[in-house]
Every structure is written in structure tokens, then in C-alpha cells.
Amino acid sequence: MxxxxxxxxxxxxxxxxxxxxxxxxxxxxxxxxxxxxxxxxxxxxxxxxxxxxxxxxxxxxxxxxxxxxxxxxxxLTTKSAHRTLLEADVSRKKRKKVVDKIAAVYILQGYMDSISI
Missing domain, CATH: 3.30.420.140 (YqgF/RNase H-like domain)
Incomplete structure (x- = not known):
């Protein structure tokens, strides 16, 4: 996978x-x-x-x-990224720095899953 x-x-x-x-x-x-x-x-x-x-x-x-x-x-990818980071107990300051990266990963992973890579 x-x-x-x-x-x-x-x-x-x-x-x-x-x-x-x-x-x-x-x-x-x-x-x-x-x-x-x-x-x-x-x-x-x-x-x-x-x-x-x-x-x-x-x-x-x-x-x-x-x-x-x-x-x-x-x-909802940004919302999902925030939720994931909150569940991982990442501080607000650190979340702000990585939330866009996590949201981008969700976008790409969603696409990859749809074509069964």
C-alpha cells in the first residue's frame, strides 16, 4: 500500500x-x-x-x-486535519504550522484510494 x-x-x-x-x-x-x-x-x-x-x-x-x-x-479536509491533530494532543501553535500539510495529505490520499494505488 x-x-x-x-x-x-x-x-x-x-x-x-x-x-x-x-x-x-x-x-x-x-x-x-x-x-x-x-x-x-x-x-x-x-x-x-x-x-x-x-x-x-x-x-x-x-x-x-x-x-x-x-x-x-x-x-472538510482542514477540519479533519484539525481533529486529527487535536486527538494527537498537538498544541495550538504546532497545529497551525502543520494543518495545511495534513489536509494536503488527506486530499492526495483520498485521490490515491479512489484509484486503488
Whole structure:
């Protein structure tokens, strides 16, 4: 069984092209062949403004990298990550630093489980 593992959390800058170049480099360094992008849908399943922004950026990343792009519903992943960290008795300060990594792992693992990797 293969499990998703976090690499790093990257905070986007104001320079979109710089962000794309960094992420393409990270994909090359880690031999990535597919982009799995969390899509922040509204709770009723519709695509809102934030999801549209994510899609616009992800499409540019796909174009720059030449990689296949898959969107994965990320609803409740951050909440699940917080719950997991609370159950592990991780302090609030430490949770803030790793919650996005854990949520990203849930997104990727959900996708991998769906294709039976």
C-alpha cells in the first residue's frame, strides 16, 4: 500500500510566475507525473469564487508543467486535519504550522484510494 506523504507547505507570493516556476521545479525534483489539486467547493457542492481562483492557477500550472491535472474535492479536509491533530494532543501553535500539510495529505490520499494505488 502506498500512502501520501507531505513534502512541504509552500506559501504563494504576489508573483504568480515565480510561484509556478517554483512548483514546476518541485515537481521535477520529486518526479511528479500528475497534479492532484484540492478544489474548495462550497458545502452544497457548487463551485464558488475561491474554487474558480484555484482552477485558474491550477490550469496555468498544468500548462507550465505539461502534467495531467486532477481536481479533488477538499471539503472538510482542514477540519479533519484539525481533529486529527487535536486527538494527537498537538498544541495550538504546532497545529497551525502543520494543518495545511495534513489536509494536503488527506486530499492526495483520498485521490490515491479512489484509484486503488
Amino acid at each position: 502506498i500512502t501520501a506523504q507531505p513534502v512541504e507547505t509552500y506559501t504563494r507570493t504576489q508573483e504568480e510566475q515565480s510561484d509556478i516556476e517554483y512548483l514546476v521545479g518541485l515537481m521535477e525534483k520529486n518526479d511528479v507525473d500528475k497534479i492532484v489539486c484540492g478544489l474548495p467547493k462550497n458545502m452544497n457542492g457548487t463551485i464558488g469564487e475561491q474554487a474558480e481562483k484555484v482552477q485558474a492557477f491550477a490550469e496555468k500550472l498544468k500548462e507550465a508543467s505539461g502534467k495531467q491535472l486532477v481536481y479533488w474535492d477538499e471539503r
